[in-house]
Amino acid sequence: MKQACATLPKTLRLLALAVALSPMLAAMPVLADDYSDVNQLLRGGKFSDALAKADQYLQGKPRDPQMRFIKGVVQSESGKPFDAIATFTKLTEDYPELPEPYNNLAVLYAGQNQLDKARTALEMAIRTNPSYTTAHENLGDVYAKLASQAYAKALQLDANNNAVQPKLALIRELFAPAGKGQRPGTTVAATPIPTQAPVPTTPTSKPPPVVTPVSPLPPPVLVPISPAPPPATTPAVAPAAGSKDVENAVHAWASAWAAKDMTGYLNAYGKEFDTPGNQSRQSWEEERRKRILGKSSISVKLHDLTVTVKGNTATARFKQEYAANSLSASSRKTLEMSKVGERWLIVKEHSGS
Amino acid sequence: MFVLPPSRALLAFLFAVIFGAFLPASLAAEGVRQSRLKSTTTESDISTLATSDLSAARRDGQAEAKLLEVYRLIGQGQILPALKQAEALVKAHPNFQLAQLVYGDLLSSRSRPLRILGDVPDTTARIAAPVLGELREESQMRIKALRERPPAGTVPSQFLRLSSRNRHAIAVDASRSRLYLFENTSSGLQMIADYYISVGKLGVEKSVEGDLRTPLGVYFITSTISQRKLKDLYGAGALPINYPNPLDTRRGKTGSGIWLHGTPSAQFARPPKASDGCVVLANPDLEFIMNTVEIRNTPVVIAPSLKWVPPQSILPEVSVFEGVLQSWRTAKSTGNLPRTLSFYAPDFNNEGQNLSAWTSIVQKEMTKAAGREIALKDLSVLRWTDNGTDTMVVTFGEVIEGTITGPKKRQYWVRQGNQWKIFFEGIIG
Numbered sequence: 109m110k111q112a113c114a115t116l117p118k119t120l121r122l123l124a125l126a127v128a129l130s131p132m133l134a135a136m137p138v139l140a141d142d143y144s145d146v147n148q149l150l151r152g153g154k155f156s157d158a159l160a161k162a163d164q165y166l167q168g169k170p171r172d173p174q175m176r177f178i179k180g181v182v183q184s185e186s187g188k189p190f191d192a193i194a195t196f197t198k199l200t201e202d203y204p205e206l207p208e209p210y211n212n213l214a215v216l217y218a219g220q221n222q223l224d225k226a227r228t229a230l231e232m233a234i235r236t237n238p239s240y241t242t243a244h245e246n247l248g249d250v251y252a253k254l255a256s257q258a259y260a261k262a263l264q265l266d267a268n269n270n271a272v273q274p275k276l277a278l279i280r281e282l283f284a285p286a287g288k289g290q291r292p293g294t295t296v297a298a299t300p301i302p303t304q305a306p307v308p309t310t311p312t313s314k315p316p317p318v319v320t321p322v323s324p325l326p327p328p329v330l331v332p333i334s335p336a337p338p339p340a341t342t343p344a345v346a347p348a349a350g351s352k353d354v355e356n357a358v359h360a361w362a363s364a365w366a367a368k369d370m371t372g373y374l375n376a377y378g379k380e381f382d383t384p385g386n387q388s389r390q391s392w393e394e395e396r397r398k399r400i401l402g403k404s405s406i407s408v409k410l411h412d413l414t415v416t417v418k419g420n421t422a423t424a425r426f427k428q429e430y431a432a433n434s435l436s437a438s439s440r441k442t443l444e445m446s447k448v449g450e451r452w453l454i455v456k457e458h459s460g461s
Numbered sequence: 462m463f464v465l466p467p468s469r470a471l472l473a474f475l476f477a478v479i480f481g482a483f484l485p486a487s488l489a490a491e492g493v494r495q496s497r498l499k500s501t502t503t504e505s506d507i508s509t510l511a512t513s514d515l516s517a518a519r520r521d522g523q524a525e526a527k528l529l530e531v532y533r534l535i536g537q538g539q540i541l542p543a544l545k546q547a548e549a550l551v552k553a554h555p556n557f558q559l560a561q562l563v564y565g566d567l568l569s570s571r572s573r574p575l576r577i578l579g580d581v582p583d584t585t586a587r588i589a590a591p592v593l594g595e596l597r598e599e600s601q602m603r604i605k606a607l608r609e610r611p612p613a614g615t616v617p618s619q620f621l622r623l624s625s626r627n628r629h630a631i632a633v634d635a636s637r638s639r640l641y642l643f644e645n646t647s648s649g650l651q652m653i654a655d656y657y658i659s660v661g662k663l664g665v666e667k668s669v670e671g672d673l674r675t676p677l678g679v680y681f682i683t684s685t686i687s688q689r690k691l692k693d694l695y696g697a698g699a700l701p702i703n704y705p706n707p708l709d710t711r712r713g714k715t716g717s718g719i720w721l722h723g724t725p726s727a728q729f730a731r732p733p734k735a736s737d738g739c740v741v742l743a744n745p746d747l748e749f750i751m752n753t754v755e756i757r758n759t760p761v762v763i764a765p766s767l768k769w770v771p772p773q774s775i776l777p778e779v780s781v782f783e784g785v786l787q788s789w790r791t792a793k794s795t796g797n798l799p800r801t802l803s804f805y806a807p808d809f810n811n812e813g814q815n816l817s818a819w820t821s822i823v824q825k826e827m828t829k830a831a832g833r834e835i836a837l838k839d840l841s842v843l844r845w846t847d848n849g850t851d852t853m854v855v856t857f858g859e860v861i862e863g864t865i866t867g868p869k870k871r872q873y874w875v876r877q878g879n880q881w882k883i884f885f886e887g888i889i890g
Contacts, residue, residue, distance in 0.1 A: 257565075261561040
């Protein structure tokens, strides 16, 4: 890692040169490295290193929301809630249209049992982005918690057993801040090599904005992309072999969810499933169990499902309409799938704006 | 896009069912608030008001008004405004348990349908069943008090005549968990406030010490006790009343220490039946009463349920009785001892003094009057009927013509057959 730190500035300088040389090249390729580098340090528990790297980057680009967001996540995970709150708060001031910082503020406030602040932050998140499922689910949790506190006061029950603060779901990635409808692209402009200049301008739907969501996936994302348009971003790609199987797997997963079939639902996720919020697999499963079984009825409908298969990995993107009890929300979703034996399993799941 | 729950009309209906089929928007919320807004600072009242109260905004009854507003909004299906109001209410009164319950319900309603007022999880409902039941009862009482108002222009049937010395009067309806405060104006008794109250744990009709019941009858406030002299349980202060009164004593009733008092700091209001016999009010309400009424001159009628009558309808009854009273006065004025004594019941008793003992007092007073006319100043007459017994509680200043003052007296008359007899007479000031 130290070496990476040492080489980074060099890469940056290279990049600067490349930028000067090639107007077509957006700055992302090297940035992609930085974001995922910090994320990797974070996952490895190397918080001070992650923080240092982030700060280093931010010296050059102090306003960069993506890195600031990641820094906030690092601070939060490393047990510095007040610093994290400051980071996210500043982000909400500079980029009030982003729901993710609000959501994470809510998570931090809830952790401090400041439920009213958590509620306000989540309501802001939803205001900027009404279909953001995570914020809705978190808000439902906050409401339930506030309700149980009010009930405890009403019935003069010992409120001490309310000491367990609701654990809300932290969002780990900042998605496209400019414009709704952006889906997290897994392969957007992910090349570190300046010579790949044309790549970012391949006819993907829209030119990626300055700060593109970059998912902290392992190397495949960073592999220099051939001049051929990255298949994943083109909806019109011919159905590859296996895409039908992927579709079936996705539908089976949605059906299990709606039927509250926990076995079927959880089995749709692979062993290497990237659990959100740095949770252990077990605690993630428990949370899903609670959330799903706790509803009297669930309806999950998928629309505009597009599947792209690349060997043993696939990406499924769709519009998800979710309704449970008196809540309903529709959002875009992406499932990264991986083929294990004969089955397609989910290894990553994210909602988008 | 985030979608609201299906049918707002359905939701409104649901809430109406939950909160007791309440609240077409036209319900008398406005009427109640108007009576609340009427100013009490008339000239005649200045002397009875603590100076600090003259400029203070009225805080009595406000918490309940806000709660009823929340109910009203719920009934109209305006859940978010209701939630906002409920939130403000519990912030102002965190110890208002009923408000917290409603607030909890409104929060819960954001993610699931409500089944009942106080829709707590089943385990909690089991543990807290008694408290939950009491809160629902309190809620029903408050709603009922809003829906069912005393008819305009009526007064409780006990108030036959009040004097200008009785600036205020109080009546308690135990079945409604309600206390009504009146101002005695030049145009008669006007209700100026009404409040939710609690009575004894075992209800009403106190008869013995420790029976956890609130007494029924005509009483007077005897004194006032300030907060600093009292335990937290009594809240903002206390107004003791004269239980046992002479009628209670005649009936052999025991017990003491019946007060109007406030609530402890942990509770804004208590369940409808909660006390050891006292009448309990929320602190802002009690404070207003303490700052408004004059001790010793304020009657407190406590009835199982009040009968509201137009004042004019009482007049015939008043005049019949006052005819008898005047006969007694005349007999005494003319120094006619036997005739005077004929108005007294054989079992007359004033704290151990029987009729023959009292006779010497009557004689002394007659001698003092020396044939001069005796006037009954500041006369008040209250009627109390129960268990087939009719009584009159009469208060006056017995002033000999040509003098300025005389003893303040209270008489208790009982109807025996078709005659009225005095079974208690005492000097009270």
